[in-house]
Amino acid sequence: MEEQPRTRRVGILGYGKLGQFLVSQLLSHGPPLGLSLSFVWARSAGALQALPPDLRLADLRHLPSTGVDLVVEVAHPCLAQEHGEDILRHADFMLGSPCALADAVTERRLREAAARGGHTLYVPRGALWGCDDIARMDSAGTLQALQVTMTKAPGSFRAQGWLRERLAAAVASGTTTELYRGPLRPLCPLVPNNVNTMAAAAVAAPSLGFDGVTACLVADPSVPDWHVIAVEVTAVAEGGRALTVTSTRRNPAGAGDVTGSATRHSFWSSVLACTGHGGCVKLC
Structure with missing residues (x-):
């Protein structure tokens, strides 16, 4: 019997307009594409009240127990600075706020964490044409x-x-x-x-x-x-x-x-491209 491809579990950090869009895409279009929503985290837990309790992650320290494969940050660069290394120990990390890398220390730490853990640090192209x-x-x-x-x-x-x-x-x-x-x-x-x-x-x-x-x-x-x-x-x-x-x-x-509205779809395309490329930094 042919082995079925494994579903990739995706966690979303941030529940603003972009985070809400990605959650909606994962719930409605993810399963046929081999993607499932693992959890959603927001700085204000009250923002997640409309989601089922089993999809709300109250504390980022509990992230390792979720079995997540890809964590997508669409909240604020401080998340990468404070939690990026820990995330890369357990999962691939799509950095929706790549301006975090303008801090040279943060960039070095995240690149080293990706190489150590064998997980990929993804940088979405967003609205960058060409x-x-x-x-x-x-x-x-x-x-x-x-x-x-x-x-x-x-x-x-x-x-x-x-x-x-x-x-x-x-x-x-x-x-x-x-x-x-x-x-x-x-x-x-x-x-x-x-x-x-x-x-x-x-x-x-x-x-x-x-x-x-x-x-x-x-x-x-x-x-x-x-x-x-x-x-x-x-x-x-x-x-x-x-x-x-x-x-x-x-x-x-x-x-x-x-x-912008078109950038939301660009981010979804980037999520689809995050299939695991090893311990490196990769544009998606």
């Missing part, structure tokens, strides 16, 4: 520069520190305002909910990384229900001349949302 092409250029040694510009309505940014004051000034002026232009690394802790697409670009292009990728944030009140992401790539072509590629992605989004 991710595979960027990675190929970087691997070939031809990538020279990479800039990602993210334009959203002011209400879609969740800014902290000094950037919050600049955002408030932009809101007061009612005009299009460039909030930031510069290296990606120092931006990540200022808007951790907004720059994960940029962080995916830094992972796709390790020769540039968080210090070499240029990030640009623009608050534009004329796009209340869109997230616009422009990716500009510069690479060396034959004869030493520069190859340039520019792509612009207009993603529909609800007013004030930090994640």
Whole structure:
């Protein structure tokens, strides 16, 4: 008798709009694809009241007893910083907040944990268009520069520190305002909910990384229900001349949302790609 493929048990960390979408997908479409929902965890246990009790994980310390195969984080980068190593001891880990890797210590610890435990640290591409092409250029040694510009309505940014004051000034002026232009690394802790697409670009292009990728944030009140992401790539072509590629992605989004609607489906596709690739870091 032919052996049936084993069902992969998936746990979700975070129950905002993206977490709710992934839970719905797992419950409705997962079983025929060999996926089952193992548990859901949220920082506020009250957010999970609509779920059956057996799907609620009250304490992350109980994660090893769930038999989970893949843990998907869609909550906040602090989860990777505080619990990522423990998760990778027991399961593959899809890091929905890859801006956590902007902290060099966290990145090193997670990479080492993946190698030690033989589990994969997955980084979803999210809204990053051309991710595979960027990675190929970087691997070939031809990538020279990479800039990602993210334009959203002011209400879609969740800014902290000094950037919050600049955002408030932009809101007061009612005009299009460039909030930031510069290296990606120092931006990540200022808007951790907004720059994960940029962080995916830094992972796709390790020769540039968080210090070499240029990030640009623009608050534009004329796009209340869109997230616009422009990716500009510069690479060396034959004869030493520069190859340039520019792509612009207009993603529909609800007013004030930090994640566009099409990105939710991108995350689901990433979950389907997390089939276990050994102790490494892998874009999905």
